[in-house]
Amino acid sequence: MTVTFRILDAAPGVSLQDRGRPGYLQYGLSRGGAVDQIALAEGAALLGTEIDAALELPGRGGRFSVEGGPLEFALTGARMAARIGERDLVWNATHVLRPGEVLEIGGARLGSYGMLSLAGVIETPVIMGAKGAHLRARIGRALTAGDSFEVGPTAPAAPRILAPGDRLSGGTLRIVASAQTALFSQVTLDRLLDTKFRRGQRGNRMGLALDHDGEGFAADNQLSVLSEIVTPGDIQMTGDGTPFILGPECQTTGGYPRIATVIPSDMPRAFQAQPGAPLTLEMIDLETAIEITRQTAADLAALGKTVRPRLRDPHDMADLLSYQLISGVTLGEPS
């Protein structure tokens, strides 16, 4: 039995995302996948499901409905204004959408990418091993009004919530020296680590710009650098000296030199930063970075343990009148 999840309206760039398609670097295809892999894992943990594909909402969500039965869903990542009818929906929590209702998800109040996870398996083609779209490579596409898909739902359970750490406000990104770090002078590297950056206006799944006041950054002999492999997290120095953190849909090769690489654990923090949010870079050694990567994987695997029951607001309870809240009534006379 499936239900039909329908897109009534979607912001530009709303797309299904999952863990991406690793293993195609030699063919020129970057891994892709949700920009905030933590939000993807949190959604699945809240719903008690395996990670399938979820809707990534850049900046704004849209309006959604369901037919054929109720559908539980979770909201994670950037906090957005969300409601069903008059009810405002708590973020980082599960809710249920019923036939006849409209789920409205508006603009992000904090963070850049919201995530709408559905409790069930989304029936959508598996292309090269994954369901998520790779917009730059034209695998799949952004979702738009009129799109729908069948979801094989799990039965809604008692509402749940989790409390993520704040990764939506920018902050410090830990980086490691990487293959081309030696092309840059120590002076340039020191200046990079001292600079107070702001997440730039330019940013999408391919990467985001780091704005700052002051001189640009460049390698010695920048123009004669050969095209070399490029990976998400690499901090690339573009022609005008602006550092660019490469994202999941970045190209796989590039001729602009890379000064260092943001560790995977801090990529959600980088991409969730809103334009103008403060970002600074902290260099750590490779062994520490690998330890942190392993710890993050362990934390994500254990997310289910951090999920808590959510006390229900009576307004949420459509079937309130069927509950017997008080049992036993006295006449009030002293015995």
Added chain:
Amino acid sequence: MTFPMIRNVGVTGALVSFADTMSAEASRAARAFAEAVPEAGIDGVTETAPTLTGCYIGLDPLRTGYADLEAALAALLKTRDWLASEELPGRHWRVPVAFGDESGPQLEEVAKALGLSPEEVVSQITSTNLSVLMLGFAPGQPYLGHLPQTLHLPRQSGLTAEVPAGAVVTAIGQITIFDAPAPTGWRWIGRTALPLFRLDAGSPFTLAPGDRLDLIEVSAERLAQLTDDPMGGAEVSGP
């Protein structure tokens, strides 16, 4: 710098480099090493990708630490003189390309900059047996080389806003082909109907690193007919 070098790429890979300038030897070393890594059975390796002068080796940091990967790669590097590698067998493509005029509006400009006639430029390109040195920029997009020194030109200082799907462009001793419209700093000299990335094909990527290509000059009229062919008139054989 002494070569070969091994450096980490973030926490998820290593880059083995055989040179810092392009050469046929470095490309052969890169391809040979990329082929050898999977056979070496190193724990935690997720993928390999040959590049112009080296090879990227992907690492699963949950399985293996970088130090262990680096040691295993260093040991593999010691087993032979990689720069002396022979060309490995590969598939051989013959790919129709229309040059000049509307198919390649910058052919004359390229010829002039090189001090050759357009015909000589085309003749030198079509008589070079090109290799897929690596794929990048877009899925399935080949960096083809090496062109003879007589054809070497730097990238443009500015970008051409858009070249069309099928554009054949050249710079820095290489040729690449765009599967979809894109901006570029390379010079547009020809056009082909060879598809590079098709999700409805058996294998989505037409070309692989190490494939050999001969570009066959055809007229613009012939190219227009070939766009009806699913492979754009290209033929493949071998290895």
